[in-house]
Amino acid sequence: MLNGESTIYSLHENTKRVLASLSKIPTAGAVLRKIPVTTRFKTQILGGKVTDEGVLDGDLYLKGGADPGFVSETMWVLVNNLSRSGLKHVKGNIVVDDTLFDKNYISDSRQNVRVDRAYDAPVSAMSFNWNSVNICVRPGEGAGKDARVVLDPPNKYVQLVNNAKTSKDGSKLNISVERKPVEPFGDRLEVNGTIPVGYGEKIIYKNISSPTLWSGYNLQAFLDQRGIKVDGSVRDGKVGGNSEVLAEVESWPLSSIVSDMMKFSSNYVAEMLTKHLSGPSEDKVGNMKEGLDRIREFIADAGVSKSDFVFDSPSGFNRNNQMSAKDLAKVLESIRDDFRLYPEFLTSLPISGYDGTLKNRMTSPNVQGWVRAKTGMLNGVIGLAGFAGRKSGQVLTFVFIYNGSADMYKVRDFFDNLSETLVL
Structure with missing residues (x-):
């Protein structure tokens, strides 16, 4: 627990521990520092010339810009924008282009055992x-x-x-x-x-198992709702050379996307943003390896020796990520000291008793709203790290990490009680 540069209390602060989803703290910090917070990611529909009768004599392309928040509402807006082009009939296929990122949909950084739960979803530039x-x-x-x-x-x-x-x-x-x-x-x-x-x-x-086809068939369903007929099927591929943009839609700004990742501890968003960190372009595919290198550089820039931590997963969805509480506190302090990213980072954290993964925790009047912190949980791992405000006006940085076999919910409650003590 830190107040500025002075440590109020520490216990086993130098022992490296499994981080679980506390890993998203350096991921968020690196993303906010290296990508402008106002950045928006574009998803486009492209094709050849649409005739006066509303016919496209060829394929319709859905090109992904790797928007982590591309959902039903966004698809509706995209198709609504397309409908204004006068398109009524596609004589070709729907071709989905996700070439902005590599085809490694399931990162090697995850745990080895695959499940069909939403938290283990594949990651594609068109999702x-x-x-x-x-x-x-x-x-x-x-x-x-x-x-x-x-x-x-x-x-x-x-x-x-x-x-x-x-x-x-x-x-x-x-x-x-x-x-x-x-x-x-x-x-x-x-x-x-x-x-x-x-x-x-x-x-x-x-x-789902195939992000491109999943996206394409959902586009087909939305087109059908707007009365736009498609003769062909859905497949993945690359945008044809003579195509032009028929419609596009932008994501929420990066700051909002990071907030979704932190408040709801989204592994999917963490991996998407990490591939963005690798600097994808028309000439280079986004990839996990270079994105992880950027996060490791961010951790090292915070004053943590590269020999003192292991960081193999941007989401913490494995047991390889390890760091001491003292070093994670250094990362938090470096974020706090950087005005370019601290306001957005602080806003992204779950708020005690109000939202995200802390919505139903620390709900008593003494602590509600006074703690902003990232949670972490794996089997045998519990973590809570962030900032606690005090009624005196001080703001404390704290990191609580437990690795062991004790009852996870008792440990979690203990950390919540400790947080309330910080506030008082």
Whole structure:
């Protein structure tokens, strides 16, 4: 715990520990320092000349600018912009171009075991809805009837198999969803189990396996909603040489994207932004290796010896990232001392009792709103690090990291109590 340059209290401050999602602190710092905070990423639709009758006699291209926040609302705006071009009929295919980044959709920096949960989604320069699909399950008309299952958003990329049934009122919810890739494209989602009468709705989030095709088929669905017909199929490829921009949409500014990463601890956004750190362009693909090098440089610039830390994952979704509490505090202090990025960094952190991963923690009046900190959790790892305001006007920098076998929730509560002590 630091007050300016003086340490108020330390315990095992020099012991290297697994960071988990506290890793996103140096990731956010590096991104905010090396990329202008007002940067916006463009997603474009391109093609040849549209005739007066609204016909495109060729392929329609969806070119990704690696916007981590490209979601249904953004796609709607993009297609709405396209509709003003007068396009009504595409005689070719939808071709998805994600060549701004490399094709290593699943980073080697993650844990070795793959899962179909949303937090393990692939990363591509053309991604949609965080490369995850929502499976919404509701009870049917009565016990024994099929459950009602809806995909959000609906599209032809996903094959849905609904084996779920409605159970009697008061019975236990028991719904599961399994995702499997399907050749030659797409994913198959199989919904099993039971949902009781009167339950309401259960939403399950699953990642998808092919970001380009997922994005392309969702574009096709949005085009169909606007009455724009596409004769061909969806495939990945590169924008043709004679194409022109027919429509485009910009992302939120970088500062807002970093805030999403920090407040909701998004592994997906962390990896996207790290590939942006590598400096992708028309002549160079964004990649994880060079992005990680930029983050390591940022850590070293904060005064941490390169021999004293290991940083292999921008999200902390592994057990390799290790650093001492003292050195992570140096990183936080270097951010605090840099006016170019500190305001946006501070704003990005979850606020005790109000939002993000701290929304339901430290909710008592004594501490609510007084702590802004990043959380971290893996099996056997709990972390909390950031800044605590005091009613005297002081602002303290603190880092709490635990690695061990104790009850994780008891450790988490202990860290919350320590934070409240800082505020008082």
